[in-house]
Structure formats: structure tokens, C-alpha cells
Amino acid sequence: MALMITDECINCAICEPECPNMAISMGGEHYEVDPERCTECVGHHDQPQCQQVCPVDCIILDPHRRESKDELQAKFDRLDHAS
Template sequence: MSLMITDECINCDVCEPECPNDAISQGEEIYQIDPEKCTECVGHYDEPQCQQVCPVDCIPHDPSKQESQEELHAKYVRMHGSK
């Protein structure tokens, strides 16, 4: 699954620089995650880094963007080449 940022976001700016895929950007009111770029850090880290640093725990899985680990890894390979 891709991740999403809920409206509980406090715009603290800590998640954006942690994303190795540049999937997080400032939206109109809160940060947002581009589901086409989010691999939940598969290929980079064992756990999503944005979730690890978020002080308000507002980055859950997006139930409308369900992806398997294999699909997330395939997305990583498309963006960064094989590893």
C-alpha cells in the first residue's frame, strides 16, 4: 500500500527530507504523498522513514492504494534501477 498523510498533519517539515523517493511535498494545507512515488521505503529501508519521524502519527496506509511488497519493489526498480 502507498502511505497517506491525514489532516492531523501539523506541517512540522520532518517527513519530507526523509523520503528517499521524493514522494512527499507540501500541499495546499498539509503535506501530501504522491502514491506513484511512494514505495513505503521498500528498496531503501526496512520501515517507512516518514512514519518513523512523524511526531503526531498521521501517516497511515492508504486503503485505496493497496500494493503488495512485490509491487512496491517493482515500483522501486522502475524508479531507481535494480538492486
């Protein structure tokens, strides 16, 4: 699954630089995750780095974007080759 940031986000900006895929950016009211770029850090780290640093635990799995580890790895491979 891709991750998502809930309305509990306090806009601290700690998560944005932690994302190796540049999937996090400021949205209309709070930070948002681009599901096309989010691999849950598959290909980079064992755990999603944004979740590790979030002080209010507002970064969760997006229930509308179910992806297997293989799908996340394929997305990482596609993003890695695009750069």
C-alpha cells in the same frame, strides 16, 4: 500500499527530507504523499522512514492504494532506473 498523510498533519516538515523517493511535498493545506513515488521505503529501508519521524503519527497506509511488497519493489525498480 502507498502511504498517505491525514488532516492531523501539523506541517512540521520533518517527513519530507526523510523520503528517499521524494514522494512527500507540501500540498494545499498539509504535506501529501505522491502515491506514484511512494514505495513505503521498500528498496531503501525496512520501515517507512516518514512514519518513524512523524511526531503526530499522521502518516498511515492509504486504504485506496493496496500494493503488495512485490508491487512496491517493482515501483522502486522503475523509479531507480528512471534516475
